[in-house]
Amino acid sequence: MAAKAAIVNNEERPAPLKRQEPGAIENLSGNVVGAWSNFSHFLSDVRAEMRKVVTPSRKEVQATTSVVLVAVFLFGLFFFVVDFVFDHALQQLFTKLGGSQ
Numbered sequence: 001m002a003a004k005a006a007i008v009n010n011e012e013r014p015a016p017l018k019r020q021e022p023g024a025i026e027n028l029s030g031n032v033v034g035a036w037s038n039f040s041h042f043l044s045d046v047r048a049e050m051r052k053v054v055t056p057s058r059k060e061v062q063a064t065t066s067v068v069l070v071a072v073f074l075f076g077l078f079f080f081v082v083d084f085v086f087d088h089a090l091q092q093l094f095t096k097l098g099g100s101q
Contacts, residue, residue, distance in 0.1 A: 056064075
């Protein structure tokens with residue numbers, strides 16, 4: 001739309017530059033240099049993230065471990081009760097339908 005308005009108003013605009021594709025040797029060396037640059041950037045990001053890591057204290061580890069153990073026990077108990085209820089209900093249903101005795 002802007003190019004059409006420029007033509008109507010007799011304004012000259014420079015043509016957009018075409019990106020030249022690299023040759024075989026430039027492509028090979030460019031990929032190696034680019035890959036190394038990406039890898040070194042990745043390593044610096046890893047180092048920066050590792051500086052943010054904090055080792056938890058013994059008290060924190062004990063607290064979170066106890067929470068996990070209690071949660072596992074409660075979920076196990078819940079699923080045991082649900083399984084028992086469904087098993088009992090299915091046995092009653094099969095008995096009333098004349099299935100298993």
